[in-house]
Amino acid sequence: MPLLARSGWFARQPAALQRRLAAAGRVVSLAAGQWVYSQGDEGTGLCALLSGALRLEVALDAERDVLIGIATPPAILGQTQRRGGGPRIVTTRANVPSRVLLIADDALERVAAAEPGVWRAVNELVYAQLEEMTRVAARLLIQGPAARVAWRLLQIADGTEARIGQADLAELTGLSRKTVNAHLAAFEAAGAITRGYRGVRIVDASALSRMIG
Template structure:
């Protein structure tokens, strides 16, 4: 695909599509295509800032693994999401590991080039701040749900969030490429608990479970469950 095809894909996301056209053009002019093989690391915790990324194909897992091999999965970033913007603001090292899921294609906006653009045109800091604040808002919501909602409601809410790309996609997807183990890690639930909740939802006709995917059959009933 050429850059025009990538632009079309990025325009399906709310953040990029609402940028001023001049900023869109500038980002794409600076962009480099980066390809990741399955399991290939993009960056690790402690790495120096390297810029902004957009996922075009595949996905990127962001999280950490401790010395005992236990994984904390913060997010799985899919097209057409952008990430990596925090280091633009504070210049600090990367906070987590980012690893490719399957064969993935990213656009990379190098840190130095982007900072040079922002020095020349500081008005463009605002949309980048909005990108970061949107994710901060989602983080607060997830922390609240972890403390207050029962597990079935958390599962339902997270499925709805993934379906609409955490606010990036319209219309929302019905079929999610989402292994149950991955969903369990995102929600800090055991795989057994997550599996039982999903099977209960399937028995009620709300979901259809396939190998590595979840199909939402009844969005309204799933949304009702998410508000309990």
Template structure:
């Protein structure tokens, strides 16, 4: 995340100027096409980013949690937002205004260099992910997704099967079959709206196939 690449004093200065905002489960935080007047920092809870279809269904492309940020690229490019963002359960976020961000960043050239390095790394990871989507089984792709969400640790991730299907670009039935394969292999344990990583090492190996 670009937020993590910023020096702590800069982050503290930005947070001080951005009061917290509270959203309820399913509440729209930002809408595709809006002017990027700032970027969001998640303080509590989780946020799904994606796009609503013409039929009103939400198709997630990412699930973010506390400490994550999103919308910086729209601010830096000066272009309208390209995703919708919806709270997953109660969420507390801060809107870092574009004007404040640019003013604070202008006084710290080192922070700008760090952010450029992080943006380059994100682009490399995106290209690698796109390449991975073109190869491997659905189970391997699901394993890669879960490894990414869990940080490679043996912990429980809050995500639904429908969200996994959306993120992988497959049907819910296909995603369910892939998760069942991972669970049968002892790599994960499914719960209601959650997935527990039980064997992170083997899950990581499978994700590389």
């Protein structure tokens, strides 16, 4: 699958391991809102996003789920319990109609029979996800409101399209919808974006980058 090679993690793996991972997975088509896996699930493994977008959510308690990220292709997510890991730590579901390649723990075991380096590779992937979330937290702590909105748009855009509603963008930036709407209007007036019914089109990525500082 050529799309997988766009993932930096996947591209760094030996060619033989790449082939076995791609062959070990199963492609699943998801409707908008359909769950891939839930926080606390014992069944773990990898999830490669082939098309669409995935919501990453964490339950703070029985009453509240928090959106912490939107994944776009060629994101590869996941973990495994087979080498000391635990159950799923986030809920992942389709934000729009999507296609994913799922590689379950049993499939990883079969890959490991021929390519034992797969466990090292999975550890690298888990570390990369931890590093990314640490950087996200740091950005949200130091950036001003306009910079947060601009950065999130660039982060979740698939090409020039950021398919996200204002409510989700507000949650991802820790701002009110009114504040997000005001910044989007300013970005549009500056020629950096255009707003649409299904999201935001990025017209000038360099202009958005300058707003981040």
